[in-house]
Amino acid sequence: MLRRILPLPDLGAPEDGATARPLPLHGAAASRRLEQTAAATLPPHALMERAGTAVARLARAWRPHARHVQVLAGGGNNGGDGLLAAARLCQAGFGERVEVWWLGCEERLPPDARWALAQARAAGVALIGEPPAAEPDLVIDALFGLGLDRPLQGAALAALRWLQACPAPTLCVDLPSGLDADHGHWWADTPPQPAGPRLTLALLTLKPGLFTGLGRAAAGAAIWFDDLGADAAAAPPDAWLALPGGWPHAARQRADHASHKGRRGDVLVLGGVPPAAHEGVGMTGAALLAGRAALRAGAGRVWVGLPAPAHAIPAVDAVQPALMLRTAAAALDGDLPQRAAVVAGCGGGKALAPLLPALLARAPRLVLDADALGALGAVAAADDGTDWRARLHARAARGWTTVLTPHPLEAARLLGGDVAAVQRRRLEAAQALAEATRAIVVLKGSGTVVAAPDATPRIVASGSGWLATAGSGDVLAGLLGARLATLPADAGTEATVTAVTEAVAAHGALPAAWPHGALPAAWPHGWLPTASDLLP
Numbered sequence: 001m002l003r004r005i006l007p008l009p010d011l012g013a014p015e016d017g018a019t020a021r022p023l024p025l026h027g028a029a030a031s032r033r034l035e036q037t038a039a040a041t042l043p044p045h046a047l048m049e050r051a052g053t054a055v056a057r058l059a060r061a062w063r064p065h066a067r068h069v070q071v072l073a074g075g076g077n078n079g080g081d082g083l084l085a086a087a088r089l090c091q092a093g094f095g096e097r098v099e100v101w102w103l104g105c106e107e108r109l110p111p112d113a114r115w116a117l118a119q120a121r122a123a124g125v126a127l128i129g130e131p132p133a134a135e136p137d138l139v140i141d142a143l144f145g146l147g148l149d150r151p152l153q154g155a156a157l158a159a160l161r162w163l164q165a166c167p168a169p170t171l172c173v174d175l176p177s178g179l180d181a182d183h184g185h186w187w188a189d190t191p192p193q194p195a196g197p198r199l200t201l202a203l204l205t206l207k208p209g210l211f212t213g214l215g216r217a218a219a220g221a222a223i224w225f226d227d228l229g230a231d232a233a234a235a236p237p238d239a240w241l242a243l244p245g246g247w248p249h250a251a252r253q254r255a256d257h258a259s260h261k262g263r264r265g266d267v268l269v270l271g272g273v274p275p276a277a278h279e280g281v282g283m284t285g286a287a288l289l290a291g292r293a294a295l296r297a298g299a300g301r302v303w304v305g306l307p308a309p310a311h312a313i314p315a316v317d318a319v320q321p322a323l324m325l326r327t328a329a330a331a332l333d334g335d336l337p338q339r340a341a342v343v344a345g346c347g348g349g350k351a352l353a354p355l356l357p358a359l360l361a362r363a364p365r366l367v368l369d370a371d372a373l374g375a376l377g378a379v380a381a382a383d384d385g386t387d388w389r390a391r392l393h394a395r396a397a398r399g400w401t402t403v404l405t406p407h408p409l410e411a412a413r414l415l416g417g418d419v420a421a422v423q424r425r426r427l428e429a430a431q432a433l434a435e436a437t438r439a440i441v442v443l444k445g446s447g448t449v450v451a452a453p454d455a456t457p458r459i460v461a462s463g464s465g466w467l468a469t470a471g472s473g474d475v476l477a478g479l480l481g482a483r484l485a486t487l488p489a490d491a492g493t494e495a496t497v498t499a500v501t502e503a504v505a506a507h508g509a510l511p512a513a514w515p516h517g518a519l520p521a522a523w524p525h526g527w528l529p530t531a532s533d534l535l536p
């Protein structure tokens with residue numbers, strides 16, 4: 001069945017507050033197992049027939065008036081899908097010219113693709129061995145799919161360069177050529193983002209690489225999916241695709257007449273050094289953004305504790321006077337860290353390090369963001385010498401929740417590697433950090449990964465480049481605090497990971513809530529949104 005995965009539908013606020021069910025993602029190995037299972041019960045070439053037909057159908061629906069369709073087909077089964085789509089388009093009398101730039105070698109074709117080549121020839125499809133002379137109206141990219149497993153060179157690289165530079169609308173078959181199915185790694189020296197409009201039709205399975213790393217940039221604005229009749233449950237997924245919805249659920253809260261602020265959860269944000277207290281270097285805004293986001297997401301009460309003496313604390317946040325500002329020392333004096341969800345980081349600078357040992361020992365629900373992640377390494381020195389990992393393990397053993405929200409550089413530092421290694425294997429990096437710390441890890445960036453120990457990682461489907469602006473991570477931290485604040489103490493790991501994923505998904509959906517899904521139309525031309533604009 002053909003369905004659209006991205007862009008996400010406007011989910012609104014579901015009546016029951018339910019989160020949309022996550023979709024299974026299968027990497028290359030699992031996809032091949034599913035393919036074998038499905039093919040075993042079907043007549044020869046049935047899967048390729050279905051795949052090629054689905055490609056042809058979507059091509060016609062997307063660009064019904066295309067006259068010159070250019071298929072770019074490689075020498076494997078991905079090329080076979082392209083050849084068959086060309087055959088079906090030709091047979092249907094679509095357009096004026098359906099042509100295949102074919103890079104295959106007849107002697108080395110796999111059986112399905114050999115059959116598809118015969119179908120294309122029988123249908124009268126023109127085969128060429130070089131770039132088309134004129135710019136086509138529609139390109140079908142069937143150069144590489146699942147099988148791409150090494151850097152592109154020679155003729156294949158030249159074809160990919162043509163493809164990426166081509167301004168014509170392009171439909172990618174299964175995966176954008178150049179993209180690795182498992183990790184979203186890009187195998188070529190070209191930019192992954194194409195020059196022209198693009199959509200991708202995933203076949204048989206949804207692959208993790210489409211949704212994280214460089215996958216979103218390469219796949220284009222829309223990702224469609226046809227399972228070709230295969231049963232995804234026949235192989236365990238390598239990851240889940242988490243969709244937004246279900247939280248925050250303002251409508252439901254409003255309907256709750258008997259509610260009061262004490263029921264909506266308390267959040268304590270620790271961070272935001274004021275310039276007056278730190279030699280003119282201030283980051284107060286980061287903590288205020290987190291606090292405002294927590295309030296907007298429904299937290300009943302939000303405190304912001306700034307690591308500074310009383311005279312340096314701002315009297316009020318003029319944007320959200322409901323925020324309770326105080327010194328970090330005052331915020332930590334009493335039982336607030338025990339009963340509130342604590343968000344530490346957010347512009348806390350070096351001043352956070354001395355606060356961390358107490359937080360790790362006292363706060364059952366703790367989000368460690370930005371500077372708090374940077375300060376973890378100094379925890380042992382600031383206290384009794386116990387390593388930070390051991391402290392996180394001890395928290396997990398008590399059933400306490402710790403959420404780490406690194407961006408790739410912070411994750412690389414925590415793992416002791418480099419950013420390139422993290423980005424090349426985002427799922428594995430997030431999982432490794434979760435296993436090493438027994439914490440829930442939110443690895444930020446395009447296709448944010450949520451990983452927990454002993455669990456299948458999730459990739460969050462929402463989010464876009466509009467979030468790549470200073471302070472948007474602070475907004476996420478605030479949303480996480482608000483989400484954890486209402487979670488029952490005995491929620492359990494599965495429910496906690498789901499809650500964390502909901503908060504990340506809600507954050508990613510914020511720009512989509514703007515008019516037209518991107519820039520507010522009324523804004524002066526050329527202005528870009530900032531983190532404050534993420535909050536209503």
Ligand SMILES: NC(=O)C1=CN([C@@H]2O[C@H](COP(=O)(O)OP(=O)(O)OC[C@H]3O[C@@H](n4cnc5c(N)ncnc54)[C@H](O)[C@@H]3O)[C@@H](O)[C@H]2O)[C@@H](O)CC1
Binds near residue numbers: 035048074110143203
């Ligand atoms: N067999 C079938 O019936 C079906 C096949 N399907 C299609 O088949 C695709 C997988 O086909 P293949 O496994 O043949 O793989 P591909 O067609 O993606 O790749 C073909 C060949 O390219 C080679 N290759 C890898 N990296 C290369 C590089 N950098 N430079 C040059 N050559 C390179 C590989 O060794 C492989 O043999 C899927 O992505 C999907 O499009 C699906 O439609 C499902 C049905």
Ligand SMILES: Nc1ncnc2c1ncn2[C@@H]1O[C@H](COP(=O)(O)OP(=O)(O)O)[C@@H](O)[C@H]1O
Binds near residue numbers: 443445447463465468
């Ligand atoms: N290209 C992108 N696609 C999706 N999300 C992104 C992208 N770039 C940034 N983000 C999101 O924006 C937020 C940025 O957080 P972070 O890097 O901590 O920035 P800051 O510290 O300035 O707030 C994260 O939630 C991240 O996942």
